[in-house]
Amino acid sequence: MNIDAIVIKETDNVATALRDIRAGEEAAIGVGEKTAKIPIQEPIPYGHKFAVRDIEPGENVLKYGEVIGRATAAIPVGAHAHVQNIESLRGRGDLAKGGR
Amino acid sequence: MEFMGYRRGDGRVGTRNYVGILSTVVCANEVADAVSRQVRGTACFTHQQGCCQTPIDIQRVTDVLSGLGQNPNLVSVLLVSLGCESTAVEEVARRIQDGGKRVETIVIQEIGGAARSIAEGVLAAQGMVQEASRWEREPCGLEDLALGLKCGSSDTTSGLAPNPALGIASDRIVQGGGTSILGEVTEFIGAEHLLARHAENPEIGQQILDLVRRMEDRAKSVGADIRGGQPTGGNIKGGLTTIEEKSLGAIAKAGTAPVRAVYEYGVAPSVKGLVVMDSPGREPEILTGLAAAGCNVIAFTTGRGAPQGFPFVPVVKITGNRRTWEKLQDHMDLDVSPIMDGAESLVHAGDRILRELLEVASGKLTKAEISGYTKAMDIYTVGPVI
Numbered sequence: 001m002n003i004d005a006i007v008i009k010e011t012d013n014v015a016t017a018l019r020d021i022r023a024g025e026e027a028a029i030g031v032g033e034k035t036a037k038i039p040i041q042e043p044i045p046y047g048h049k050f051a052v053r054d055i056e057p058g059e060n061v062l063k064y065g066e067v068i069g070r071a072t073a074a075i076p077v078g079a080h081a082h083v084q085n086i087e088s089l090r091g092r093g094d095l096a097k098g099g100r
Numbered sequence: 101m102e103f104m105g106y107r108r109g110d111g112r113v114g115t116r117n118y119v120g121i122l123s124t125v126v127c128a129n130e131v132a133d134a135v136s137r138q139v140r141g142t143a144c145f146t147h148q149q150g151c152c153q154t155p156i157d158i159q160r161v162t163d164v165l166s167g168l169g170q171n172p173n174l175v176s177v178l179l180v181s182l183g184c185e186s187t188a189v190e191e192v193a194r195r196i197q198d199g200g201k202r203v204e205t206i207v208i209q210e211i212g213g214a215a216r217s218i219a220e221g222v223l224a225a226q227g228m229v230q231e232a233s234r235w236e237r238e239p240c241g242l243e244d245l246a247l248g249l250k251c252g253s254s255d256t257t258s259g260l261a262p263n264p265a266l267g268i269a270s271d272r273i274v275q276g277g278g279t280s281i282l283g284e285v286t287e288f289i290g291a292e293h294l295l296a297r298h299a300e301n302p303e304i305g306q307q308i309l310d311l312v313r314r315m316e317d318r319a320k321s322v323g324a325d326i327r328g329g330q331p332t333g334g335n336i337k338g339g340l341t342t343i344e345e346k347s348l349g350a351i352a353k354a355g356t357a358p359v360r361a362v363y364e365y366g367v368a369p370s371v372k373g374l375v376v377m378d379s380p381g382r383e384p385e386i387l388t389g390l391a392a393a394g395c396n397v398i399a400f401t402t403g404r405g406a407p408q409g410f411p412f413v414p415v416v417k418i419t420g421n422r423r424t425w426e427k428l429q430d431h432m433d434l435d436v437s438p439i440m441d442g443a444e445s446l447v448h449a450g451d452r453i454l455r456e457l458l459e460v461a462s463g464k465l466t467k468a469e470i471s472g473y474t475k476a477m478d479i480y481t482v483g484p485v486i
Contacts (some may be wrong), residue, residue, distance in 0.1 A: 002441075002442045002443060003442030004442060005442075006260060006439070006442070006446075008260075008264055008352075008446070016260055016339065017339075018260075018440055018441065018442050028442070030442060030445060032445060032446070032447060033445050033447060045339065046256075046339070047256045047260075047338045047339035047340075048339035049339060049341070061341075063345060063348065064264070064348045064349075064352055065356075066291075066294050066344070066348055067294075067344065068341065068342050068344045068345040068348060069341060069342040069344060069345070081341070082336075082339070082341050083336060083341055086341050086342065087342075088341075088342035088343055088344060089342075089344065090290050090293075090342070090343055090344055
């Protein structure tokens with residue numbers, strides 16, 4: 001088994017790249033003992049994330065089986081998932097206090 | 101049978117069989133160290149505390165020394181005291197004896213100086229080591245493991261490879277009836293609500309949140325903001341998007357088991373399963389806290405390569421960074437970098453970690469034990485030196 005990106009928990013909707021992946025490549029993602037292929041839309045640097053299924057605006061982004069933030073725009077499968085389309089839900093002084 | 105260990109009178113299991121030489125105050129360190137260096141089969145613990153501290157910290161030092169003495173990796177204990185310190189030395193001795201262990205105490209000011217004290221300590225320790233040598237290993241199970249969890253000198257690989265793989269190993273130990281202790285409260289910040297959700301009930305969840313707030317307040321009390329600009333510019337460049345993601349990488353080493361209890365620093369859990377212990381992340385203090393809580397083996401993941409072990413608890417170093425594995429061979433025990441190459445699954449690596457922990461529990465030496473890189477230890481205190 002040789003994979004280009006890793007999905008930590010089966011419920012995750014993003015994978016983390018284990019090497020620099022070019023746009024147009026078919027990336028092999030590892031989910032536990034299983035693998036799958038994802039067509040990559042844009043360059044994904046080592047250590048960065050991409051969507052493994054379409055993520056709607058406002059949808060939770062999941063890694064480690066947990067919410068790491070919320071999509072601020074649609075993130076189509078194979079697109080770079082990072083600060084340009086994900087916002088944190090913690091330490092947000094600009095949001096209503098007590099909000100999680 | 102999962103490993104071979106020393107079944108002690110109090111029901112706990114040792115993975116090592118040392119006579120502990122414990123210094124009760126910073127001023128007795130030299131004598132404790134000199135005694136230990138002259139007697140094979142001893143393990144020496146020294147620290148910087150025990151005098152000129154607030155009562156809460158003096159009690160902390162007394163509690164932690166008692167916990168260290170009760171650790172099942174020690175057969176018996178020689179306390180090395182100066183004589184005028186604040187540590188409640190007699191209480192430490194009594195609490196260790198109550199667990200069924202032989203305790204001897206040498207007091208430097210009573211014996212008459214370092215030279216005589218060293219001689220007396222060496223003679224006492226020689227006899228204790230001979231007694232200890234009669235212990236034999238017996239078959240033990242996962243329920244006899246008390247695993248300490250630690251990550252340090254982390255990098256991009258830590259949250260991707262060694263931490264989640266260790267989480268799988270920790271889950272196996274918990275499923276097998278064993279104990280796993282998560283400290284490093286500082287690294288819960290930003291993910292504490294997620295860890296709290298893994299609590300067995302809402303009260304324990306609230307205790308986790310309170311612990312994190314207390315740690316954060318401590319840092320704030322000296323005017324520092326430990327959360328400023330998280331994740332950092334470098335983190336974002338490396339692919340970390342939010343503080344939640346960063347902290348999740350750190351707590352991934354605790355796996356998915358429910359948190360069954362929350363304890364103060366160095367307190368031995370009274371329940372099995374995954375528990376949280378108040379502790380900072382720095383090596384001398386957290387390794388001591390885990391040992392005082394009764395851990396008989398510690399798993400320590402690292403990215404760039406942290407070298408520390410502990411005097412009488414084996415510390416297994418696990419890295420997901422190939423360069424660290426290749427360059428720091430005298431410190432690293434296990435390489436899980438094949439995960440980063442896509443050549444190994446997390447489940448497979450988790451199994452390898454568990455196997456290594458069991459071999460080490462049975463007596464295989466860690467790199468830190470072989471090199472003796474275990475001496476710079478300390479006890480976590482919360483007040484000023486006065």
